[in-house]
């Protein structure tokens with residue numbers, strides 16, 4: 126029998142993950158709000174706060190990181206991600222020995238040689254071409270497209286509809302906004318925020334927020 130699956134979180138991203146996992150059944154969601162406990166959510170109920178997972182030994186359960194990340198950053202250098210605790214949650218349970226399940230929607234197209242880290246989430250309609258690698262706890266969201274030989278770090282969010290051309294590298298903790306385009310061969314440093322709809326045509330050093338077409342740096346306030 127397969128191990129129970131718990132999705133940590135009970136918001137919109139968590140519900141999309143529950144759909145992507147079908148026909149696998151999940152045991153439940155977690156939510157810090159006690160009023161939501163036992164309420165039916167989406168294929169399953171809220172079981173309690175995140176600590177309900179600790180009732181299981183790490184070998185007896187599979188976790189899914191259900192916390193999404195939206196990316197809010199102007200004037201806050203280096204604060205591109207983890208506004209909602211996604212990274213903290215992953216690190217907390219990994220350091221306690223728990224493992225995170227990869228979630229791959231059946232409609233995603235992934236070349237056979239693509240390397241996927243632990244707890245990656247490849248959502249509906251995403252395309253990952255040959256030679257690409259995706260780091261731990263990274264989301265490639267709905268209909269995002271990552272072409273050949275791209276290297277995407279850990280704890281990255283490639284938001285819906287973003288397009289990465291061939292040979293792009295993206296550092297850890299980066300948010301690539303919805304509908305952004307990154308042209309071929311670009312390097313994006315760690316902790317960057319690429320605004321929704323931006324078109325990146327030059328390398329971006331670590332910690333920058335860039336916006337617009339072509340994408341330009343937004344300075345700290």
Ligand SMILES: CC(C)(COP(=O)(O)OP(=O)(O)OC[C@H]1O[C@@H](n2cnc3c(N)ncnc32)[C@H](O)[C@@H]1OP(=O)(O)O)[C@@H](O)C(=O)NCCC(=O)NCCS
Nearest residue numbers: 194195196197198199284285301302303320321322336337
């Ligand atoms: C770039 C971004 C991080 C800025 O967020 P913010 O710090 O809250 O910025 P604000 O909304 O206060 O806007 C500040 C200014 O930037 C402009 N701006 C914000 N986002 C912009 C964008 N994507 N493209 C162009 N201009 C943008 C605003 O119009 C505003 O301009 P003004 O000062 O002339 O009025 C955010 O807008 C963004 O694009 N986030 C990514 C969202 C995303 O990918 N969501 C997917 C979730 S699954």
